[in-house]
Amino acid sequence: MQSVRNAFMNYEELLQQYNIRPTAVRLLILKGIADFAAPFSLEDLYIFLDTIDRSTVFRTLVVFEEQHLLHSFEDGSGKKKYCFHHSASAVSTGTAHDACRHVHATCRVCGRTMCVTTQEIPIVPLPEGFEVENVNYVVTGVCASCKQR
Amino acid sequence: MQSVRNAFMNYEELLQQYNIRPTAVRLLILKGIADFAAPFSLEDLYIFLDTIDRSTVFRTLVVFEEQHLLHSFEDGSGKKKYCFHHSASAVSTGTAHDACRHVHATCRVCGRTMCVTTQEIPIVPLPEGFEVENVNYVVTGVCASCKQR
DNA sequence: AAAAATCTTGCAAATAGTTTGTATTTCTTT
């Protein structure tokens, strides 16, 4: 699979790869998402896109997540955050393997969340018989640039 | 420090240890909390206590968390969850060491969240200069008893 | 012990964020 952040990628094909009908609005929303370097909230995206209705943005995010183009998680900010999958397995496997496998670091001061992709989330032993579907590991604190000030 | 779950503990002393004035309402709320074997939401506690106002319960939880008697986290259910610290370090150190150090497992079917205290959360390398204050590791899936049905 | 100051609580309402109902528009298929 091509990288979702490749500057030369074809957004239309990308949506089709994920079995999402590439409507005009969805392409606009996808382009908007690609402009975010870090996880974003519904609000972030809605403000950025400006002309598209909030409920449309919301329902589009639901579709994108259902089709595993995005994943969502909570970082403690009170707003659900979304981001692209960083692995390339989503389309090929279509299974639970497309769950998020990286750590998120949220700065309490500036509110930004970063993806920590240098290492996968370490697995811990769980209660007997618990079937894992998703793992969410969020570190909260103060980022380097906020600490200087 | 005595265990917060000791059946013979003195709730009044416990609050004082955490620098919380032990009012009648706070003692009722603390006793209510002690009846939950697993993390609970504001709503859980409010319904359980029944006679105490929701905003009072809320503000009490804020105080309990500020004084590090409880910690809170999000498990993806949309409701903030609270639970006692499982370590005994809170009073003695008074530092970031009283942050939650264990994994939570949430069942998508029954909605319950369990504390996985068999092992501490494994540490991962973070961006240069990031100062960790809190770590939240939540596994979502289906628990053993829900899987049987 | 009374008065003043501070903290706590209950009630009501505001806020924030997400989600849904429905009519209209757009797209796809026939």
Next chain:
DNA sequence: AAAGAAATACAAACTATTTGCAAGATTTTT
């Protein structure tokens, strides 16, 4: 081109949290 299906916008509902304020309780000061 017409019919059917899907997507979108607008409005409003819903869920959970949070806050303003007045009344009550507790602590401190005089």
